[in-house]
Amino acid sequence: MKRLCLVAFGMMIAIASAQAQITLRDDSGQELRLAHPARRIVTLSPHATELLFAAGAGARVIASVDFSDYPPEAKRLPRVGGYETLDVERIVALKPDLVVAWGSGNPPAVVDQLRGLGLPLFVSEPRSLDDVATSLQILGKLAGAESSANRAAANFRQRAAEIRSRYSTRPPVRVFYQVWDQPLMTVNDAHLISKVLNLCGGINVFASLSALVPTVDVEAVLAADPEVIIGSEEAGARSDALNAWRRWPRLAATKRGNIFQMPPDIMVRHAPRILDAAQIVCDLLEHARANRPAQP
Structure with a gap:
């Protein structure tokens, strides 16, 4: 036994x-x-x-x-x-x-x-x-x-679904997200930042580039003519990098006052606070929609 x-x-x-x-x-x-x-x-x-x-x-x-x-x-x-x-x-x-x-x-x-x-x-x-x-x-x-x-x-997941249901079908807004200024860097559609833009009804103007974090030039941004330019505070802290876009008054984002800085960290860290960043982005894109010129 x-x-x-x-x-x-x-x-x-x-x-x-x-x-x-x-x-x-x-x-x-x-x-x-x-x-x-x-x-x-x-x-x-x-x-x-x-x-x-x-x-x-x-x-x-x-x-x-x-x-x-x-x-x-x-x-x-x-x-x-x-x-x-x-x-x-x-x-x-x-x-x-x-x-x-x-x-x-x-x-x-x-x-x-x-x-x-x-x-x-x-x-x-x-x-x-x-x-x-x-x-x-x-x-x-x-x-x-x-x-x-x-x-x-x-x-x-529940909070993400709530944000998606509220904003993803809003009129699309063309966005340039500036990761860094020297060299000028952005993200493609595989990056989580691009997914956040999409969640809010934003369209990443450099989504089709092959690199996850590609380098672009000023001429490419001007040709894309984004309606909104967003960057983190780190990216805007060096030589007032984001405000440098105001030198091109014909750029849609400049013309309409749609150049925005994000709080540091929350947009670039792939963690739950990314939804705090998403809500800020959605609010900024709503502001940009309200800034659109009236249709004749």
Whole structure:
């Protein structure tokens, strides 16, 4: 009888262990296996930090990169460098059981190096609003916070649907989104920023370019003649970059006073606050519609 109980107990342990194991593919298509939910997570981008905190797993994040400043608790995390200048030795010394990398932001060679050192690594690269919700769920699962992550994802999807139903069928507005001024950079239709513009009834004038974050010239912007120009505060802080467009009075955005700055961070981080950015963009495009000249 005692032997039978031991066998049964061993089977229960084996079943519980199997249930705790996690196997999935990250946003780069690589398979990741964890023996148990992660307890020591290092994030290599501000957006990954925000996603984990929003998923209810912030207590398991032990370090991040420069500019990981939201929520406020994230400011107290130890740093492992910048997202492009990562300190591999520091990351390894922290003994993480999960590293969350940024697909288009971290140097590929460093990501490969970390993976080669045997660190469990998940590449995060949300490209749509639904990807943000899915990322919440996946990271929540990896960190053992599925219930709170699923709630956060459901709330995000509901809010996105409400914004979409309110604005996506409004008259279209042609938009140039300025990521940076020197060189002049924008986004194509695969970028999440472009998806936000679409959500609000905006049309990205450079949607068809092949690069995710392409470089363009002033002449191309003038030829596209956007009705609205939007940039982040960082992009407008250097030599008053956004206001420089006012030198072309025939440009539709200049003529109608539709040159706008966005608050920093929320538009460029692929995390739940992107919907705060979406609401601001939708309001700006409504303003631009109201600025249209009356039809004869």
